[in-house]
Amino acid sequence: MSGPGPGFEYIQELQGRAIPRASDGSRTPGWDQPADLTKDPAEIPDPAVIHVAPALRDEIEAAMARYPDRRSAALPALKAAQRFHGWCSPQAILEAACVMRVTPGYLTAVATFYDMFELEPKGRHSVYVCTNISCSLRGADALYEEIAAAAGEDGEINVRHFECLGACDIAPMVSVDNVYYGPLGKGDAKRLVEDLRAGREPLPELRLALRRTAASELPAEHEQ
Amino acid sequence: MTQALLFKDIDEPNLADIAVYERRGGYEQLRKVLSMSQDAVLSELDASGLRGRGGAGFPAGRKASFLPKGDMDKYLVCNADESEPGTFKDRELMQKCPHALIEGIVIAARAGGINRAFIYIRGEYEEQAQILDRAIAQAYDAGYLGERILGSDVSVSLVLHRGAGAYICGEETGLLDSLEGKRGNPRLKPPFPAIEGLYGGPTLINNVETLMTMPQILRMGGNKYAELGVSGSSGTKIVSVSGHVQRPGNYEIELGIPSREIIYGLAGGPPPGRSVKLWFPGGSSAPVLTAEDLDVPYDFDSLAKAGSMLGSGAIIVVDDSTPVLDVALKTARFYRHESCGKCTPCREGTNWTVKMLERIEAGEATPMDLDIMASVQEQIIGNCLCVLGDAMAMPIGSMIAKFRGEFEKHMQRAQLTGASA
Amino acid sequence: MPRPQPSEITFSIDGREVKAPEDMMLADAAKLGDIEIPVFCYEPKLGPPVGACRMCLVEIEGMPKLQTACSTAVKDGMVVHTRSERARVAQEAVVEFLLINHPLDCPVCDKGGECPLQDITFGWGGGKSRFIEPKRHFRKPLELSPLIAIDRERCILCYRCVRYSQEIPEDYQLVLLERGAESFVGTFDGHPYVAPFSGNIVELCPVGALTSRPYRFRARPWEIEDAGSICTLCPAQCNTRLTVRDERVLRVLDRNHPEVDDGWLCDKGRFAYQAMHVDERITSPMIRDGGVLREVGWDRALAEAVGALRRGGSATAALAGGGATNEEGLLLGRLLREVLGSSHLDSRDGEAVSLPHWRALANPKLAARVSDLEFAHAVLVLDCEPLDDMPILDLRLRKGARRNGVKLLIATERASALDSRADAAIRFAPGRGAELAWALAAALRGEPVDAAAQAAGIATDDLHALADALRDAGREIVILYGERVLDGDPGALLALADALGLAEQDGGGLLGVPAVANGRGLREAGVTPNAGPGLGLPALAGGHGAREIARRLASGELTALYLLQVDPVLHYSDAELWERALARATTVVAHASFLTPGLREHATVIFPAETSPEKEGTITHPDGRVQRLRVAAAHAGDVRAEWRVLAEIIERLGGAPTPPTARALSEALFEDVPFYGGLTLDGLAGRGLRWPELQVSNTLSDAYEEAEPKLRKPLRAAKGKLLVGTYRSIWAAPEVAASPALAFLTPRQRVELAAADAEALELRHDEAVVISDGEREVRARVVLRAAAPAGTAFLERELEEDGANVLRGPHVTIRTVASVEAEAAALIAAEEARAAAETETLAQAEAEQVT
Structure with a gap:
C-alpha cells in the first residue's frame, strides 16, 4: 500500500477544520474545545466578588420570591440577564447565578435547553420565522430566505428559523420581537426589514392581535 | 355546524377586560363554586364527561379526583405551552378571553382542593402572557384570586410562568421540571403528578381549553353539557385547521360531526383544483389519514378507530401538490429538534430517521431503507420515557405505510437526477 | 429517620x-x-x-x-x-x-475489556448494524480537567456523570448542554471540572467517554491485578481497589463499603497514588552528616538511630501521625515506655487530654456509626469541615439530608461547604469549639448560657435557635466533631452529649474526626501521654502531650525526638515553637516519605516510610472499625516495613523481642488492647469490624463525672486588627504536591475576609497581603467571601510555604504587600539618608579635626 489510506485523510480533514456536528449545527460554544485549564472551577459565584446591577438583581430576586423554590426563577432570571446583556453571555449567566445562588453551569444547562436564549451575541431585533409544517405548506421556507436575504449581514436583525409558533391561521407568519404578524405576502419580507431599520412597527396591518376569529368570518350558511 | 360555548362572545371588543367579561356573565360560576363542596364540583365535572383538550384526552373529572385529600401543599398547573404543530386554539382563547381561564382555574383548584396555581405559558406567547398578566392583576384586585376569595374560605394564588422555547415542556412532567427551573426533561412515571408532581406535591395539570370549559360545565350543569357531542366525546371542541385550506383558523364544533364538514365546510377545503392528499387530525403527532377518511366522525373514539387520534384537535391539511417526503422530513426534523435527549430511542431514533429521510431525498436510498425506517419507528413506539418519540414514530410510520409507493417513486427519480447531476 | x-x-x-x-x-x-x-x-x-x-x-x-x-x-x-x-x-x-453514534474505536479505548457497553452489546445486542449514515463527530479526546479527559464521541448520554455532579457532591459544575441528539456533557464557559470528588465520574462512566488522564494508556485490563486496600491519606480510611501492574500502583478505584465510604473516593485518594512512584519520595535511609542529609545503608542508619536514642534515653519523646498503623503505634509505645523509659509520646497536636476524658469519649454507648449520619434525625457538625477533614463524609451528610431528610446543623468557626444544605448554621470565635459546646449544653439543659456564649463569641439568640433545632429534630442525633473541640476543655463535648442523652440512643452518638488518618487507632494502641494500649493506665506515668513536648525540647529538658510519619513544623500549630524545639534537639529520628520543612532542616536520621499499599497491619476508623491493610504493591526502592524498623531498634536497644511476623504482631495488639479482644485478622477480612459493636468486656465504664466548665476569656475585638482562624484544606498534603496529576491543586496561602472587613482595611479581592501577629508573618492573597464571618481572617494551615501554623493569634494585622514594601523602602531610604548624613558629619568632624 502506498501512502496513507482514506482513514488518514478523514482524520486530516477532521483536524483541519471545524467538524459539523449535526446537520443543523450547535448553538453552544465549547463542544469541540478542551476546558481552559487556567480557569478556576465554576462554583457558585460569590456575591462579595461579582457585581450585579441593582436593577437586574431586584428583578431576579422578585422572580425568586414568586415561587416556593427559588430555582423556579431560572427562566425568568436568564431572560432578565439576556435582556440586560443583549444575550446570555458568560457574564450574564454568572450574574444571574450569583443572585440565584446556583452555579453558572446549572444556568448554562438550562439556557442551552431552550430555543429563546441566545448563546452568542445577537442583534437587537429578533425575527422568528415559523417554518414548521403548516407554515411551510404556505410558503414559509421561501419567506425565511427572503427575510434572511433582505436582512443580509445586518447584525441588528437576528433572523431565525423557528418551530411552530402556534399561529398557523396566519401562515406564513413571523414573530418580530415577540409580536406576531401574518400572513406575509409578496414584498412583505423586504418591507419588514425596512420597517425595522427605520425604527417603525413592522407590517402594522398584519398584526395578529387585530384579527377576529376565523369562525366570525364564516360565510352566512355556516352560522348556527 | 358550529356550536359556540367558549367562542360565544369571543369577538366581543375588550373581552379581555374584567368589566366586559363580568358584564357577559363572567365569574358567576366562580361565585357558585365557592359555596359548593369539593365533591359537588368534582361530580359536576365527572358528569360532564369532559375529556382533556390538550392531547391525551383523559377524563378531566377523574384526573382531579386522583389528587389525595388532605392539607398538604397541592398544585394546579395550567398547561399553556401550546406547541403541537398546527395547534393555536389556546393562543386565541387566552388572548381574547383570559378571565375565563382564571375562572376555570379557580373551579379546578376547588375540585382538587388546591390553593396554589400556575400557568405555564410558552415563551413565544409574550403578547398573550402580557394580556394574562393584566387579567390576573385585575382578578386579584377584584378578589377572585388570592386569600379568602370573595370572603369565602377558598384561597387560590396564581402565578404566570413563561417558558422559553421547548416543545417538550408541553409534556406534563417536562413542564413540571421546567417550572421548577430545570431543563424540561420528562420524568419517569410512576409516580404520577397527581401523587408526586410539582415540588414533590400532588399536582393537577390541565390544558387551557379544558379549564376554560369548566365554567361552561358549571353554568350548564354537567349532565346538560354531556348531552352535547357524542358518547365518549361530549361537548364542544375548538379545532385549529391549517395548511392547505382556504379559511385556516379556529372553529368551535360539537364533537362527532364528520371531519369533512370541518375541513371543507368550515375551513373551505383545499384551494380550487386541489384535493386532500393527507391530513393530520390531531396535530403533527397524530398518524396521518387520507382522503378516504374524510367522513370519519371527528371525536376521540372514531379517530382512534380510524388509526389516528384527536390529539390537540389540530387539523393540518396537505393537498396533492406536496410530496409526502417533504411532510415526513418536516415532521421528523421537528421532533429531532425537540427531543430532550434523555432517553435513547427518542434521541437516537429521531436523529436516525431524519438522516434516513435526507438520504431518500438525496437519492441515496433503496427500498430496503424504507423497511429499516419502518422498523426503527416500531423500535421507538412504546419504548420511550415519554410520548415524544412515539409522536414522531406514529405519523412517520403511517406515512411509510400509506405512501410507500410515492416514497419509492421519489427514490427512483432522485437517483436518476442525482446520477445525471 | x-x-x-x-x-x-x-x-x-x-x-x-x-x-x-x-x-x-x-x-x-x-x-x-x-x-x-x-x-x-x-x-x-x-x-x-x-x-x-x-x-x-x-x-x-x-x-x-x-x-x-x-x-x-x-x-x-x-x-x-x-x-x-x-x-x-x-x-x-x-x-x-x-x-x-458510538465510534467503534475499542482498540484504542482505555475502557476496552472492562466496558459495560462492550459487554452489553455482546450479551444483548442484535449482532448486526444497519446504520450507514455518518456518525456524530467531536474533536477528541479533550481535557475536561487536568485529571479527566472527555471523549464526546463515545458518550452514550446516560446522564450518570451529570447526575453525579448534581446529586452526590451537589457541585452542579458538570452539566448537560443543548438538547436531543445535540446534547453534550460540559461545563460553564469552558471552565474545567475541578472539584474534590470529580474523579468518581471516571468510574461511573459506562463507556470510555470519561477517562483518567493519569491512567490513560497505562495498562490493559488483562495486564493488571486487582488488590484491595485502604486509603490512609485522611481519617475516612476509604476502601480502595488498586490496579497494579508490575508491582506498581497505576490506578485507584473504589471498593464500596457502605459503612465507610459508600462507594466514593475523593480525588486525593484516587490520584495521590502517584506520590508512591516519584523521585522526591524518600526510598532509602538518610543521616545528617556534616549538616547535610545523605543516603546511607540500613545498617548505618539503624546504628546511628540506636546510638542517638540510647543517649536520649528517658529524655526522648515521640510523635506519630500520618498513616502509622496500630501495630507501629504499639511498638512505638513499647520503645518509649519499656525500652527508653519515657512516657512522652503523643499522636495529636495541642495539650494532653486526660485519661478519664479519653475513656469517656470511647464509651461504646456514645459511639455513632458512619451510616448513622444518613439515618439519624439530626447531625450536628461541630468544629470540623468534613470536606477538608474527612472528605467522604461530606457526601454522606448530603445524602442523608437530601434523601432521608436528616436535619443538618452546623456549628463551626469558618463558613462550611455544607452551609447551603444546612437547616441551621452558626459561627463561633476561632478556637472556641469547647465554649460553644458548653454553651449549647447549657442551653439544652435550660441553664444560664451568657458566660459560655460570650466566651464562644456567639449571640445567645443564635445559640437558642440551634438548641431548639436540636431539641425538635428528634431523638437520634449524631455529633460529628473535630478533635480540636477537645482543646480547652474536653469535658465540654461530653457535657453536650449528656445534655442530648446520646448514650441512650441507638442511632445517634459521637463521631470524632481526628487530624490524622489513624488518629483513633494510634491513641488506642497507646500513643498518648497518659494511657497505654487500650486506654489503660500507662506503664509509666507523667507523660507530656505534644505541646509540652515542644516546650521541653525547646528548653533542653528533652533532647531526642522520634517522629513516626509526622513533621510537627508542618502539621502542628505554633510552628515557630516546634522549629526551635527541633533545632535544639540533639536527635531527631523520623519515618517519612517526603522531606518536609522540619525534617529537611532538623532530622538527624530518616527512615523511608511505607505507603498504605506497601503496608501490613491494622488501622482503626474514627467510628471504631478496625480495618486491615494488606500488601498490595512492592516496596519502592530500599523501603522496609516500618514495624520491622521499630522492632529492630527495640531489639538493638535490648528490649523484649517483637513477634516475628506482621500477623503475630497484630495478634499481640489484639491482646494488648482489651477491647480489641476477640478480633482476628481473618475476622477483619476485607470489611473490618467495629469494636464498639463487639461483645467484649471492656474497662471503659460510665464512671465519668462532669466537672465545672473551664471557660477561656472572651476574645475582644482590637482596633485595626482581625481575629485569625485557621483550617487545613483537603489538598494540604505532601502527597498532593508530589503527585504530578494533583500538583496543580497544591494550595497557596489565601486569606478569607468578609467584604466589610476588607473595605475597612482597604483591601481588594486577589490583592497580595502580609498577615502578621506582631512577630511572625505570612503572605497571602485576599479572597472575599460573602459567607465569611466579619471580624475574622481565615488562613490555611499545614502549607509548606506561608502556612498559618506559624501565627499565634488571636489577633493579626493585614497590610498590602505594596504598602509593606513601600514602608520597607522608606525605612531603607531613611536609613541610607541617616547613614549618609552620619558619614557627612563624620567627614566634617574629621575635616574639622584635620584642620
Whole structure:
C-alpha cells in the first residue's frame, strides 16, 4: 500500500477544520474545545466578588420570591440577564447565578435547553420565522430566505428559523420581537426589514392581535 | 355546524377586560363554586364527561379526583405551552378571553382542593402572557384570586410562568421540571403528578381549553353539557385547521360531526383544483389519514378507530401538490429538534430517521431503507420515557405505510437526477 | 429517620422463583436470582432511577407496555420475563440506537475489556448494524480537567456523570448542554471540572467517554491485578481497589463499603497514588552528616538511630501521625515506655487530654456509626469541615439530608461547604469549639448560657435557635466533631452529649474526626501521654502531650525526638515553637516519605516510610472499625516495613523481642488492647469490624463525672486588627504536591475576609497581603467571601510555604504587600539618608579635626 489510506485523510480533514456536528449545527460554544485549564472551577459565584446591577438583581430576586423554590426563577432570571446583556453571555449567566445562588453551569444547562436564549451575541431585533409544517405548506421556507436575504449581514436583525409558533391561521407568519404578524405576502419580507431599520412597527396591518376569529368570518350558511 | 360555548362572545371588543367579561356573565360560576363542596364540583365535572383538550384526552373529572385529600401543599398547573404543530386554539382563547381561564382555574383548584396555581405559558406567547398578566392583576384586585376569595374560605394564588422555547415542556412532567427551573426533561412515571408532581406535591395539570370549559360545565350543569357531542366525546371542541385550506383558523364544533364538514365546510377545503392528499387530525403527532377518511366522525373514539387520534384537535391539511417526503422530513426534523435527549430511542431514533429521510431525498436510498425506517419507528413506539418519540414514530410510520409507493417513486427519480447531476 | 426494614417477597423471573426484599428495584432483585438485566443509566448510588437509557426494558405479566427494570419495584407474585421475544427485540433496539453514534474505536479505548457497553452489546445486542449514515463527530479526546479527559464521541448520554455532579457532591459544575441528539456533557464557559470528588465520574462512566488522564494508556485490563486496600491519606480510611501492574500502583478505584465510604473516593485518594512512584519520595535511609542529609545503608542508619536514642534515653519523646498503623503505634509505645523509659509520646497536636476524658469519649454507648449520619434525625457538625477533614463524609451528610431528610446543623468557626444544605448554621470565635459546646449544653439543659456564649463569641439568640433545632429534630442525633473541640476543655463535648442523652440512643452518638488518618487507632494502641494500649493506665506515668513536648525540647529538658510519619513544623500549630524545639534537639529520628520543612532542616536520621499499599497491619476508623491493610504493591526502592524498623531498634536497644511476623504482631495488639479482644485478622477480612459493636468486656465504664466548665476569656475585638482562624484544606498534603496529576491543586496561602472587613482595611479581592501577629508573618492573597464571618481572617494551615501554623493569634494585622514594601523602602531610604548624613558629619568632624 502506498501512502496513507482514506482513514488518514478523514482524520486530516477532521483536524483541519471545524467538524459539523449535526446537520443543523450547535448553538453552544465549547463542544469541540478542551476546558481552559487556567480557569478556576465554576462554583457558585460569590456575591462579595461579582457585581450585579441593582436593577437586574431586584428583578431576579422578585422572580425568586414568586415561587416556593427559588430555582423556579431560572427562566425568568436568564431572560432578565439576556435582556440586560443583549444575550446570555458568560457574564450574564454568572450574574444571574450569583443572585440565584446556583452555579453558572446549572444556568448554562438550562439556557442551552431552550430555543429563546441566545448563546452568542445577537442583534437587537429578533425575527422568528415559523417554518414548521403548516407554515411551510404556505410558503414559509421561501419567506425565511427572503427575510434572511433582505436582512443580509445586518447584525441588528437576528433572523431565525423557528418551530411552530402556534399561529398557523396566519401562515406564513413571523414573530418580530415577540409580536406576531401574518400572513406575509409578496414584498412583505423586504418591507419588514425596512420597517425595522427605520425604527417603525413592522407590517402594522398584519398584526395578529387585530384579527377576529376565523369562525366570525364564516360565510352566512355556516352560522348556527 | 358550529356550536359556540367558549367562542360565544369571543369577538366581543375588550373581552379581555374584567368589566366586559363580568358584564357577559363572567365569574358567576366562580361565585357558585365557592359555596359548593369539593365533591359537588368534582361530580359536576365527572358528569360532564369532559375529556382533556390538550392531547391525551383523559377524563378531566377523574384526573382531579386522583389528587389525595388532605392539607398538604397541592398544585394546579395550567398547561399553556401550546406547541403541537398546527395547534393555536389556546393562543386565541387566552388572548381574547383570559378571565375565563382564571375562572376555570379557580373551579379546578376547588375540585382538587388546591390553593396554589400556575400557568405555564410558552415563551413565544409574550403578547398573550402580557394580556394574562393584566387579567390576573385585575382578578386579584377584584378578589377572585388570592386569600379568602370573595370572603369565602377558598384561597387560590396564581402565578404566570413563561417558558422559553421547548416543545417538550408541553409534556406534563417536562413542564413540571421546567417550572421548577430545570431543563424540561420528562420524568419517569410512576409516580404520577397527581401523587408526586410539582415540588414533590400532588399536582393537577390541565390544558387551557379544558379549564376554560369548566365554567361552561358549571353554568350548564354537567349532565346538560354531556348531552352535547357524542358518547365518549361530549361537548364542544375548538379545532385549529391549517395548511392547505382556504379559511385556516379556529372553529368551535360539537364533537362527532364528520371531519369533512370541518375541513371543507368550515375551513373551505383545499384551494380550487386541489384535493386532500393527507391530513393530520390531531396535530403533527397524530398518524396521518387520507382522503378516504374524510367522513370519519371527528371525536376521540372514531379517530382512534380510524388509526389516528384527536390529539390537540389540530387539523393540518396537505393537498396533492406536496410530496409526502417533504411532510415526513418536516415532521421528523421537528421532533429531532425537540427531543430532550434523555432517553435513547427518542434521541437516537429521531436523529436516525431524519438522516434516513435526507438520504431518500438525496437519492441515496433503496427500498430496503424504507423497511429499516419502518422498523426503527416500531423500535421507538412504546419504548420511550415519554410520548415524544412515539409522536414522531406514529405519523412517520403511517406515512411509510400509506405512501410507500410515492416514497419509492421519489427514490427512483432522485437517483436518476442525482446520477445525471 | 429510622432505617427501612423491608419484608421479603417472592417473585418469578425467567421461570425462577426468587426471594427479594419488597420494593427492591427489579434490576437489583434479578441479581438475587442470578439473572442480569443490562443497565447503563441505572446506578443506585446516584439516587432514584431515571429510566433514561431504556436498556433494562423487560416484560412483566399484567402490564401492557415493557417496563424499565431499574425503576420497577418488585412485588410479591410478580412474573417477569427478561428474555421474551418482546423484551429481546426492545433490548436489541436500544443497543442498536446506542451504537449508531458510538465510534467503534475499542482498540484504542482505555475502557476496552472492562466496558459495560462492550459487554452489553455482546450479551444483548442484535449482532448486526444497519446504520450507514455518518456518525456524530467531536474533536477528541479533550481535557475536561487536568485529571479527566472527555471523549464526546463515545458518550452514550446516560446522564450518570451529570447526575453525579448534581446529586452526590451537589457541585452542579458538570452539566448537560443543548438538547436531543445535540446534547453534550460540559461545563460553564469552558471552565474545567475541578472539584474534590470529580474523579468518581471516571468510574461511573459506562463507556470510555470519561477517562483518567493519569491512567490513560497505562495498562490493559488483562495486564493488571486487582488488590484491595485502604486509603490512609485522611481519617475516612476509604476502601480502595488498586490496579497494579508490575508491582506498581497505576490506578485507584473504589471498593464500596457502605459503612465507610459508600462507594466514593475523593480525588486525593484516587490520584495521590502517584506520590508512591516519584523521585522526591524518600526510598532509602538518610543521616545528617556534616549538616547535610545523605543516603546511607540500613545498617548505618539503624546504628546511628540506636546510638542517638540510647543517649536520649528517658529524655526522648515521640510523635506519630500520618498513616502509622496500630501495630507501629504499639511498638512505638513499647520503645518509649519499656525500652527508653519515657512516657512522652503523643499522636495529636495541642495539650494532653486526660485519661478519664479519653475513656469517656470511647464509651461504646456514645459511639455513632458512619451510616448513622444518613439515618439519624439530626447531625450536628461541630468544629470540623468534613470536606477538608474527612472528605467522604461530606457526601454522606448530603445524602442523608437530601434523601432521608436528616436535619443538618452546623456549628463551626469558618463558613462550611455544607452551609447551603444546612437547616441551621452558626459561627463561633476561632478556637472556641469547647465554649460553644458548653454553651449549647447549657442551653439544652435550660441553664444560664451568657458566660459560655460570650466566651464562644456567639449571640445567645443564635445559640437558642440551634438548641431548639436540636431539641425538635428528634431523638437520634449524631455529633460529628473535630478533635480540636477537645482543646480547652474536653469535658465540654461530653457535657453536650449528656445534655442530648446520646448514650441512650441507638442511632445517634459521637463521631470524632481526628487530624490524622489513624488518629483513633494510634491513641488506642497507646500513643498518648497518659494511657497505654487500650486506654489503660500507662506503664509509666507523667507523660507530656505534644505541646509540652515542644516546650521541653525547646528548653533542653528533652533532647531526642522520634517522629513516626509526622513533621510537627508542618502539621502542628505554633510552628515557630516546634522549629526551635527541633533545632535544639540533639536527635531527631523520623519515618517519612517526603522531606518536609522540619525534617529537611532538623532530622538527624530518616527512615523511608511505607505507603498504605506497601503496608501490613491494622488501622482503626474514627467510628471504631478496625480495618486491615494488606500488601498490595512492592516496596519502592530500599523501603522496609516500618514495624520491622521499630522492632529492630527495640531489639538493638535490648528490649523484649517483637513477634516475628506482621500477623503475630497484630495478634499481640489484639491482646494488648482489651477491647480489641476477640478480633482476628481473618475476622477483619476485607470489611473490618467495629469494636464498639463487639461483645467484649471492656474497662471503659460510665464512671465519668462532669466537672465545672473551664471557660477561656472572651476574645475582644482590637482596633485595626482581625481575629485569625485557621483550617487545613483537603489538598494540604505532601502527597498532593508530589503527585504530578494533583500538583496543580497544591494550595497557596489565601486569606478569607468578609467584604466589610476588607473595605475597612482597604483591601481588594486577589490583592497580595502580609498577615502578621506582631512577630511572625505570612503572605497571602485576599479572597472575599460573602459567607465569611466579619471580624475574622481565615488562613490555611499545614502549607509548606506561608502556612498559618506559624501565627499565634488571636489577633493579626493585614497590610498590602505594596504598602509593606513601600514602608520597607522608606525605612531603607531613611536609613541610607541617616547613614549618609552620619558619614557627612563624620567627614566634617574629621575635616574639622584635620584642620
